[in-house]
Amino acid sequence: MSRIFIAALAAASALAASAPAAAQYRDPYPAPPPPRTRAGQVADEIARTVRETADAVATVRGSVDASLGELRWNGAQRFAIDRCRPYLGRYGAIRVDRVDPYGNRSLRVYGVTGYGGGYGQPAYAYARTAYDSRSFACTVRDDGRVKLKTSRLRRY
Secondary structure (H helix, E strand, C coil): CHHHHHHHHHHHHHHHHHHHHHHHCCCCCCCCCCCCCHHHHHHHHHHHHHHHHHHHHHHHHHHHHHHHHHHHCCHHHHHHHHHHHHHHHHHCCEEEEEEEEECCCEEEEEEEECCCCCCCCCCCCCCCCCCCCEEEEEEEECCCCEEEEEEECCCC
16 A cells, blocks of 8 residues: 555655646647738727827827917916926816915915826827826916915815
8 A cells, every 4th residue: 555655645746746737838839810800900900090090189289289278378477387387297287277366475376287198298198197186276476486275176
């Protein structure tokens, strides 16, 4: 009986030793994937065309937004927006809604950040940034000091 046990143990150990070697073997010449059907090729072409069109529309939209933004804000307002931009850039795209005087020596910039679809981002990238959309109020004093407040927007 012990001879059968020893033989079975030897066979099991030989099998266990050969299993990792067999598991590591990779075919150096794998078979190519099956050819795509004509319908699959057409679907890929349509998806690529839609993606390129959306990127082109986003580029035009971004250019128009940037141009209108330059015309919309006067020198002091543009200064305040430019001072706030580095603080808001980490949240994603920035949309400035208004710039109002705040007190005697400050301007306050109001808007939304992190909404996607802004300048330099595709129009179909809605709220897929690292952060959800946030409203912000950025106060800029006439000496250049900046104070930023953000609050998360609700998703419906």
